[in-house]
Amino acid sequence: MIEALMANIIWMVFIVVGGALISWSVHFVPVGGAPAAMAQATGIGTGTVQLAAGAGLTGLVSAGFMMNVTKDLPLILASGAVGAMIMIAVTMIVGTWVYVYGVGCVPSSAKVKVDPITKYRQDLYVSQGTEGHGLPTVSFVSGVIGGGLGGIGGALVYYALIEVGLKAGLQGGGVTNSVTGNSLVAVAAMFAIGIFFVNAVIPSYNIGGTIEGFHDPKFKKWPKAVISSLVATLLCAIVAIVAISQLGGI
Numbered sequence: 001m002i003e004a005l006m007a008n009i010i011w012m013v014f015i016v017v018g019g020a021l022i023s024w025s026v027h028f029v030p031v032g033g034a035p036a037a038m039a040q041a042t043g044i045g046t047g048t049v050q051l052a053a054g055a056g057l058t059g060l061v062s063a064g065f066m067m068n069v070t071k072d073l074p075l076i077l078a079s080g081a082v083g084a085m086i087m088i089a090v091t092m093i094v095g096t097w098v099y100v101y102g103v104g105c106v107p108s109s110a111k112v113k114v115d116p117i118t119k120y121r122q123d124l125y126v127s128q129g130t131e132g133h134g135l136p137t138v139s140f141v142s143g144v145i146g147g148g149l150g151g152i153g154g155a156l157v158y159y160a161l162i163e164v165g166l167k168a169g170l171q172g173g174g175v176t177n178s179v180t181g182n183s184l185v186a187v188a189a190m191f192a193i194g195i196f197f198v199n200a201v202i203p204s205y206n207i208g209g210t211i212e213g214f215h216d217p218k219f220k221k222w223p224k225a226v227i228s229s230l231v232a233t234l235l236c237a238i239v240a241i242v243a244i245s246q247l248g249g250i
Contacts, residue, residue: 025147029150029211040129043212056157092144108136110130139212142213161187188244191236206224
């Protein structure tokens with residue numbers, strides 16, 4: 001076990017960093033939960049776990065497709081980031097259409113008096129008894145940033161696990177000279193998905209409900225979640241590397 005960890009120390013670092021990025025990204029994404037679904041809070045009408053997992057998994061899929069074309073890590077990470085950013089952006093756009101044309105409310109934040117991006121007044125349009133509604137510009141921009149970070153994190157975790165499996169297969173005499181077309185992809189994806197969900201739950205406790213984005217006062221709490229995710233992901237990385245290494249030649 002120790003030999004496997006020492007031989008894959010660089011990939012362990014990649015996995016830990018990827019998990020921390022996923023955890024950090026959640027604080028950027030405007031999470032509204034059930035209140036947002038009723039237009040009583042700003043953000044997307046679902047929870048942190050679903051959004052973090054969505055960004056991470058989209059990054060994984062995008063990275064997986066890119067790995068069929070190249071092994072260049074920057075391109076793989078860029079693919080993961082763009083895929084997750086598109087996913088979050090489309091989710092927020094469709095949500096905005098529902099809020100504006102379906103519910104009939106103006107996207108506005110209750111956390112700031114003036115939108116930091118557009119400089120438009122927000123307090124004039126916040127309905128009484130709500131914490132804002134819709135997805136104002138600052139929340140949209142923050143969500144796209146969060147999607148990018150989550151996508152990079154997801155791609156980094158997946159890439160590292162694939163490399164661990166390839167190394168184990170080559171050392172074990174197995175035929176794993178391709179990233180696709182074998183069970184390595186499935187095994188790496190399963191471990192990556194588990195790491196995503198671990199790092200999606202931790203920020204949800206830190207946020208404690210809803211968050212509008214990087215302008216929300218709750219955003220300042222992100223270091224606690226990231227530190228916790230570093231520890232949790234390290235444990236997950238150890239288990240994943242040991243398990244995949246022992247499968248040499250999958």
